[in-house]
Amino acid sequence: MKQLALGMLLATMLGGCATSPTVTTDHDPAAQFGSYQTYAWLKKPEANSPLIQQRIVSAVDAKLQARGWRQAAESSADVVLVANVATTQKQSIDTFYNGPAWGGWGWGGMGMGSASTTVRTYDVGTLIVDMFDTKTKQAVWRGTASATVPSSVEKANTLVQAGVDKMFATFPPGSAPAK
Template identity: 30%
Template sequence: MKNSIFSFILISFVWIGLVSCSSFTTNSYKAKGADLDQYQTYAWVNLKHFVSEDQENEKRYARFILEHADAEIRARGFQLDTINPQVVFQFDTKIEHKISYNRTPTVSMGIGFGGPGYYVGGAVPVSGGQMVTKEYDEGILTIEMLETQTGRLLWRGWAQEKLGFETDLEADLQKAIPQIFMRLPVKKKK
């Protein structure tokens, strides 16, 4: 009995730890009625991020993103065709400054008094209910798939994450890119 309770507690902590390590969220959008399985060839567009490899701005991970995203696309069976592709992929990164608003509890705690032999207690409301603002930066990676002939957006996947001093962008991108492409609804081609 003790072992099963200990095992349950240990598994719970491991699961909570794994879930909390995932600091980003991923989402996707697919155009209504689009059959993504019909497309076989692709190319990349909007590669202006690579003009200067030593740029020190928010596009500094562009080559890293391209290499990892390209590997995910090829793993799904797409063939690179820079002459006449059926679809094109593009990506973009941005950092948005955001503000979150929270309200503190209206009643925080009570006050109590005690002495030897006699204990007196009571609850007195302590002020609360103030608005608290918190500023933070959020990084967003967006990958889009467009039909070459029409320019129609077929699919968009993105990951977003609150950024801080402890954020390891390279490690998070390495985890986020496969999770974005897990949302690309295509069957692996042979």
């Protein structure tokens, strides 16, 4: 019974990880985010699907516009955005042992058992959004969001939105978290 409860807890925890991307942000402490009011896309992300690309751009646009920024022509923008999407393959290896539990706590017992190893290959997707001050040409902000790429479109859309939400939760730097 304990093993069943532990298995259910582990499955719940892993399931929770799959729906919550890992997000990091960084910024230049000297950047004057209060003076930025306009932005332009210098490079939009190249995703496997043009629909995913549109969703990423729309989500970032919505976050910036909710903070009072306006999209402008590149020549007149305060900040330009560069976004990239990268996918890498990872593997997880799980080995399960079964057999008699002879021998207690020490090395004194012997028994026949078997091991079963499973290798699972999966894709991890990462969205990177960089902001550059157009006057100084210096990077002022970076946000990254990474998660296991789900097989369903609905879950992928949810992950994109969750990643952008977390990425811009405390944007601009020094502001109170968005509600």
